[in-house]
Amino acid sequence: MIFEQLFDTKSSTYTYIVSSGKGREALVIDPVIENTNEYIKILKNLDLKLVKVIDTHIHADHISGLNELSKRTKCSKIMGEHSSSEVIDIHVKDNEKIKIENIELISIYTPGHTDCSYSFLMNDRVFTGDILLINTTGRTDFQSGSSYDAYDSLFNRLLKLPEKTLVYPAHDYNEKKYSTIENEKNNNPRLQVSSKEEYAEIMDNLNIENPEMMDVAVQANLKGLTLDQL
Ligand SMILES: [Fe+2]
Numbered sequence: 001m002i003f004e005q006l007f008d009t010k011s012s013t014y015t016y017i018v019s020s021g022k023g024r025e026a027l028v029i030d031p032v033i034e035n036t037n038e039y040i041k042i043l044k045n046l047d048l049k050l051v052k053v054i055d056t057h058i059h060a061d062h063i064s065g066l067n068e069l070s071k072r073t074k075c076s077k078i079m080g081e082h083s084s085s086e087v088i089d090i091h092v093k094d095n096e097k098i099k100i101e102n103i104e105l106i107s108i109y110t111p112g113h114t115d116c117s118y119s120f121l122m123n124d125r126v127f128t129g130d131i132l133l134i135n136t137t138g139r140t141d142f143q144s145g146s147s148y149d150a151y152d153s154l155f156n157r158l159l160k161l162p163e164k165t166l167v168y169p170a171h172d173y174n175e176k177k178y179s180t181i182e183n184e185k186n187n188n189p190r191l192q193v194s195s196k197e198e199y200a201e202i203m204d205n206l207n208i209e210n211p212e213m214m215d216v217a218v219q220a221n222l223k224g225l226t227l228d229q230l
Contacts, residue, residue, distance in 0.1 A: 112154070
């Protein structure tokens with residue numbers, strides 16, 4: 001299997017390129033528009049045919065490369081059914097299969113960071129977007145987020161996955177590349193709570209500033225801007 005994890009230093013975003021092997025179909029998760037040429041180069045070097053691109057949610061801290069990649073490769077654009085993006089080709093529901101050659105992802109609706117956030121399970125690993133991060137969790141105070149929904153997504157969906165499942169988030173700010181469900185369950189300070197109310201109390205009092213690019217990024221991602229429109 002080809003599994004490339006790429007890091008955008010400006011927004012600390014992780015982007016993933018997945019394929020069953022050289023010369024086969026590929027899928028990209030959470031691309032950053034400025035890095036499109038890098039993705040295309042990797043795809044070319046591995047002789048991969050990009051057929052699907054997924055955004056886990058409408059990002060607020062960077063402009064997604066979803067529409068630019070689709071424009072350049074004709075791949076299908078996928079988000080969850082709650083996404084308000086104007087350029088999505090395939091809206092997935094909870095527990096739906098997304099297939100490319102020899103690879104299958106299962107969608108898990110995990111609202112809370114935003115109301116359109118999905119996670120995607122691929123065998124031994126799960127792409128968690130910004131709902132579950134390494135040693136922390138995604139904020140819930142904008143973009144129709146909800147600390148109560150986040151609690152449900154975390155405790156009743158993601159933490160119920162097998163403990164050895166690898167966790168690959170959309171961001172990390174401490175140079176950590178992945179975690180496991182077991183590690184997050186036992187060590188993530190935000191997850192050491194005993195009730196929904198306790199989690200909401202933490203999340204509703206974080207008082208963090210909005211991302212610098214928030215207004216620009218959200219609007220761009222709803223419209224699905226391409227490089228020539230920036
Ligand atoms: Fe986010």
